[in-house]
Amino acid sequence: MKSLFTKESFKSFLAALALISVLVFSYQSRLKKAQIDPFLIELISPKGVLHLNDLVKEKITLIYFGFLACPDVCPTTLSTMTSMFRELPPEKLDKINFIFVSLDPERDSLEKMKNYVSHFHPKILPAVVSLENLETFTHYFGISFIKVPLKSQMGYTIDHSTQIVVLSPDKKILTPILHSYTKPLILAQLNQLVKDYFKL
Amino acid sequence: MKFILLFFICMIFSFQTFATSNILIKDAEIKLPPPGMEVSAIYLKLVNQSKKDISLVEVKGSFAKKFELHNMEMKENMMKMRQVNSILIKKDSEIELKSGGYHIMVFDIVKKLKLNEYYDLTLIFDDKSQKTIKVKGIDGFK
Numbered sequence: 405m406k407s408l409f410t411k412e413s414f415k416s417f418l419a420a421l422a423l424i425s426v427l428v429f430s431y432q433s434r435l436k437k438a439q440i441d442p443f444l445i446e447l448i449s450p451k452g453v454l455h456l457n458d459l460v461k462e463k464i465t466l467i468y469f470g471f472l473a474c475p476d477v478c479p480t481t482l483s484t485m486t487s488m489f490r491e492l493p494p495e496k497l498d499k500i501n502f503i504f505v506s507l508d509p510e511r512d513s514l515e516k517m518k519n520y521v522s523h524f525h526p527k528i529l530p531a532v533v534s535l536e537n538l539e540t541f542t543h544y545f546g547i548s549f550i551k552v553p554l555k556s557q558m559g560y561t562i563d564h565s566t567q568i569v570v571l572s573p574d575k576k577i578l579t580p581i582l583h584s585y586t587k588p589l590i591l592a593q594l595n596q597l598v599k600d601y602f603k604l
Numbered sequence: 605m606k607f608i609l610l611f612f613i614c615m616i617f618s619f620q621t622f623a624t625s626n627i628l629i630k631d632a633e634i635k636l637p638p639p640g641m642e643v644s645a646i647y648l649k650l651v652n653q654s655k656k657d658i659s660l661v662e663v664k665g666s667f668a669k670k671f672e673l674h675n676m677e678m679k680e681n682m683m684k685m686r687q688v689n690s691i692l693i694k695k696d697s698e699i700e701l702k703s704g705g706y707h708i709m710v711f712d713i714v715k716k717l718k719l720n721e722y723y724d725l726t727l728i729f730d731d732k733s734q735k736t737i738k739v740k741g742i743d744g745f746k
Contacts (some may be wrong), residue, residue: 475645483745519640557685557711
């Protein structure tokens with residue numbers, strides 16, 4: 405009778421063991437990645453390194469994700485929000501944060517972001533999240549983005565979700581502001597949020 | 605006398621070339637880019653007055669290094685932008701290059717664009733015709 409542990413079966417056993425350990429390791433590292441608290445991810449801004457954990461306190465926080473080489477949707481959103489912020493009275497505006505996070509940290513330096521947003525409302529805070537953390541950060545808020553290579557002068561573009569993420573002071577994800585919304589609709593939504601949370 | 609005659613003959617021919625361009629271009633505008641950005645988009649209307657389909661295939665101008673034709677699509681709140689080789693203007697119809705759709709992407713703007721000023725832009729079509737128009741600088745992002 406042949407032994408149960410032939411050379412061949414031992415080899416397969418080792419191979420299976422190696423495969424299992426790789427799978428376990430990758431699962432663990434993925435678990436570790438998922439465990440990063442998005443509210444503790446570093447937001448590099450002109451005001452220094454910030455965390456959502458602190459920013460959300462006592463405020464309604466709006467986060468918009470885009471990139472500087474975006475010719476249309478991104479500047480249009482920032483321009484729409486600028487006009488919204490101009491219409492809100494100061495006491496209401498004070499209760500709102502607006503963070504513009506780059507989805508292209510490879511090209512968009514903080515300096516470039518700062519220069520870019522200077523064209524819009526001072527309420528708009530530019531922030532860069534490291535490429536390493538960006539996926540966890542966006543994923544948590546339901547934002548997708550894909551870097552797509554183009555033959556164009558651009559080299560690549562970024563397909564991305566266009567909604568503005570809305571967070572409550574207690575870190576709840578609220579109904580987003582969609583790109584298709586009209587100005588009166590956005591204004592009504594902002595007024596309602598400030599009323600609901602701060603009785604203003 | 606000969607010269608005057610020649611002048612008139614030239615005039616007639618130049619008018620003819622002008623008339624053979626079957627595309628009418630309206631409301632051409634370029635959004636002034638936010639600071640630090642050398643990228644922008646041109647929007648306009650193309651009217652095909654002829655009895656055959658014509659495509660816009662190339663754009664040239666001296667205020668920027670590169671012009672490309674692009675299309676933007678919005679699907680389930682997701683923005684996708686792609687370069688296209690041409691933009692078709694069907695016979696007897698009109699197409700609008702606008703925010704959220706087809707547009708002319710402008711790269712490496714070399715001239716400081718100003719509000720309400722006009723810049724020359726040449727559009728080249730697949731029937732070998734071309735037309736130079738004025739594009740107005742607008743502040744679309746204020």
